Amino acid sequence: MRVLLNVVHRSAILRKTIEQGDRMSLVGARVIRKEDPNLLTGRGRFVDDLAPTGCLHMAYVRSLEAAALIRGVDLSDALAVDGVVAAYTIDDFAELPPLPSGPEGMDRPVLARERVLFAGEPVAVVVAVSKAIAADAAEAVQVDYESVPVVASIDAALAEGAPLVRPELGTNSPFAMGPDEAMAADVDAALAAAPNTASLRVVNQRCAPSPMEPQGCVADWGPSGLTLWATFQAPHHLRNKLVAYFGIPAHQARVIVGDVGGGFGSKIVFSPEYFLTSAISRKLGQPVKYVQTRSDAMVLTTHGRDQVHDVSVAFDDDGKVLALRLHVVQNVGAHPDATAMGLPVLTTWMASGCYAIPKIAAGFQVCLTNTTPIAAYRGAGRPEAAYMIERVMDLVADRTGLDPAEVRYRNFIQPDQMPYPSVTNEAVVYDAGDYPAALGELQRILEYDALRAEIAENNADPSKPLRGLGLSCWVEIAGFGPNGSLEGFGHLGSWESTSIKIQPDGSAIIAVGSTPQGQGTATTFAQIAADELGIGFDRISVRYGDTETVQQGIGTMGSRGVPVAGEGVKNGAAAIREKAKVIAAHLLEANPDDLEVADDAFHVRGTPTKSITWGEVAWASFQPLEIPEELGAGTLEDSRFQTVPNFSYPSGAYGCVVAIDRATGKITVERYVCIDDCGVVINPLLAEGQVHGGVAQGVAQALFEQMTYDEDGQPLTATLVDYLIPSAADLPSFESGRVVTPTPVNTLGAQGIGESGSVGAPPAVVNAVVDALRAGGADIDHIDMPVTPEKVWSVLRAHTDMGGELS
């Protein structure tokens, strides 16, 4: 078995070598994953798989009201249930400070205190010997609510005289950041003087990140300290928060993150259960477990997006964009998370898209509502920007009568303008990209001109479905981030820690602060290290997710794994290789400069018979008498905190063809072509997987998904029956292509790829739908996501003679 797997690796390597004609390299090879055998055989270890001896189970009592004063909580019926150990309200945790998130003055108590601000907010907890008993008993808790007026949407919250979510603030919009005043005046003047202007209101709807594994944790607080197993993307941040929150020393707090079933940004939020289960375990002296049901998850796990954009654009008759004004309203829900405050910042930063727009005034305000808190969701602020600017480019194409591709070419930032400082903010300097090349490659694969002609011919035949073609030329921010960036918005950037230790047999263990949820970090990092060390891929393990074995870390978010931690692995491995060469040279009585390392051995260049294995060198490295005196035992290890000088800006061009049933409005995605440029690709198989997953979430946002509330703040999509995560039958095949523009930001040349698909996908789909509807005679500029058959049918019905009768 093992031999066969090695053969597969080897053939993949050889294929790549033959294609590229360079030395045998794992970086760039289609290597299958180290992670898979456990996950394929049921031997993964997710939080819900854990049940320490004596483990108790916690259940939340969730608020039924979206806004109410709590007049009383009666736990007595719950406490009478057989198997219930305890039940608590916030009064039982008087010593616990508010949760460590959100801006000042908008604290969130660990359980609702005196009032609830969104439907589902935890009001009390029940602890029992089984999850089922805890759930039963939670239903027996009686809460006396006094309803108060609700604002469940941006429009309701910002209306004149609207009820206040947090009356003590005196406003529902407690924070705003305007554009630079001089720039704003400039843009206003440009809009007033421009030969053409156009405006759009674009809604980026609220989505539920919905990793297939809901959030959960197990806390075990004994005399020697606290251990918390958690579904989390940043275990060290969680450990540090627990330490600060409980006032305990860090050496007695350990966070362990095992296998995590997807995160997409939602698992970087300091949810109440991490603190509650810990506190209860301390009180009761037993482990305490909480794993969300999906019903919990839909209202308790943070949501993403939920922005409204008002955008105005000035452009000349040649389709050249002269100026852009953007105002973003960010719904942050009832309890603003630190990352939520960062979302509109990133949106305004990326308002320029791929285009050299000379004047941009972009600002935002945040808006409180009686809804689930908003935080990061795959792309976090950049999908919203890409959607806005790509809808604007189609609007300019429509107004000027130019082809949408031509408008984009006329406005692109050119490759020779890189690095390109955006006018949106001094922090934004695009590192690398070739936007015309990406669009050109997309057009080539689509056979663009022929396809446009074919679609026009198709649309002239009323017996055929309406067809439309949409483009999306997008750019986003990855590789979070240079020191000092985004520090006001949680814990999203700066360095990443890496540590490499050569074992006595010449194998290697790498420990990293990255904490993946399916990205394949153990595989890509081993590829990078194998190339640098000359140690076989199968002789390298990558560890993460345990604060006791990884010395500090930031975590996995903002597409930072490869560009930041991967760079640290590369540099650390190179440093070890050079020290190992000194030992090998010493043992071989050769000059270190004459050595090369490959296939687990050091060879004297030009003298193939003179070599020594990595195992012999590694063993010697622990024998002080066998190595040069200045090295000392245990020299073959490297720990570093890798930093990067800039973000990276992956980009690409996506094309989508949709067909719309003229009678019913049903939309079918017939083709989806993705051209990505993330710089140098470490593993094309995994990179393609990241793009597919992101595109699937982007297509889902465009066509299917929306967290919906009624005006009383009741969620209408709080199960997977109502919240439409697409299945295999709902999504198309994806065609992939690639442009490679290496970034100068790191020596790998890699920009990051985790969020690209979700950034680029929605506008391609919506542009295709608008293209089809306009071809069918509908005089519309825009249609909001999710573009449901009902919305499309209504447009056809209102604007054309299409749209069948309701039966």
Add this chain to the structure above:
Amino acid sequence: MSATTSTVAVTIEVNGKARRLEVEARTLLVHLVREQLGLTGTHVGCDTSNCGACTVLLDSLAVKSCTVLAVQADGSTVETVESLAPPEGPLHPIQEGFRQEHGLQCGYCTPGMLMATKSLLADNADPDEDEIREALEGNLCRCTGYEMIVRSIRWAVEHPNGLEDPS
């Protein structure tokens, strides 16, 4: 108020071994498998039978084990992901297909996908892309976008003996 405590004896063959168990009448098959038998490869992803993470084979048919009471499985055979490959042996061709074609990322939906695939291939040994997509409609994946799952299943179809296939 007191919790339900009445129990029922069931006999179920799980992964080839006959098991006689006492279960609460309300116990779901997924909880029996995960909590009483410790077979945690079968996952729970929702509470409305939408996600399919809990898919197992019940008398060779794919079922969502969160929708089957343990007592309904009395006298039946149950196969979970743990049955696909022997502990030290080669992966099942379906597992190998998912490995070769990157049909999994986080791995949470994967056991359900594998069991749904086993049921599909038992019914149709050579499904095309549309048939695969249709057959997996009840299994949600949030990571892959499904394209590579489709390719994985085609790999398994084309390599019925897994990596040991001479082709």
